[in-house]
Amino acid sequence: MKKLEFYVFPVTFIIGFLIYLLEYPFGAIITIFSLLGLSCLYFYFGFALFNKIPFRRIFKKESYQSISIWRIIGAIVTGFSISIVIVGVLFKIFRWPFANQLLIIGSFFLIITFIVSLIKHIKHKNASAFYKSVVLRVVFFGVGGILFLCLPDYTFLALKYKNHPDYIEAVKQLDKDPENIELIKEEQRAYEKMIRE
Structure with missing residues (x-):
């Protein structure tokens, strides 16, 4: 599990995020799966990860005999908290709703x-x-988590589309009034113009 925690998921995330920023295919998918994988690792296996219990011994009773119940509870809470922060980071990167709330919690x-x-x-x-x-x-x-919380909402959008300020502005205007049909059409026009360039 340590290889997943320290190497597989972080390296996959970095590669996927760079691919996403450079606008190559599958960058978003790789980023999403790597962060969700890391989040699930902490959420479901945090108690074993922090107590250095190998994956093949998770379901064996003798693995937990020398560990107090409070250490297991502490590891579960820690894994749960880290998992929430990772999901908050994922939501912040893609500007999904409730990113800041997840990062705060x-x-x-x-x-x-x-x-x-x-x-x-x-x-x-x-x-x-x-x-x-x-x-x-x-x-x-x-x-x-605190650094991502302090970042402006459009940081990653501005990084990805730095050469297309019209599209960024159209997205910002649409976010202010998502029901406005004119703004929806304007955002679509800006997106199509960006793709053609």
């Missing part, structure tokens, strides 16, 4: 997890490796 839970993990790390030296790994991941995803 995920970052809030990560801040709480950070405080609890830091206190536990200081108090319990015997479980120090567990809390250290939790703190490092929480800091990475928490800072990333």
Whole structure:
């Protein structure tokens, strides 16, 4: 699972995101699947990932005998929080609704997890490796979530279509009044003009 967490999904995301920004085919699909895959990894297997339980031993009872129930609960909450932040990042990249709300909720839970993990790390030296790994991941995803939250909504649209300011402006106007038929037609015209260029 560590290879999925540190190599497969992040590298796939970076490649897919670059392909998406360069407007090549399948960039959006690769980006979506890599972030959703990473999100699902933390959501469903966070308890095993943080407690260093290999995938083949997840369903074996003896894997959890030396782990306290509070560590398992903490790992579940941490995985859930990181998963929310990753989905928020995905929504922010594609300007889908509720991106900022997801980033706020995920970052809030990560801040709480950070405080609890830091206190536990200081108090319990015997479980120090567990809390250290939790703190490092929480800091990475928490800072990333807050940075994405601070980005303007049209950052990635402006990056992708930097040579087409008319289309960006048409999208902004349409977002202000999505029911306006004239703005819908204007956005379609700008999009078709951009494709022809």
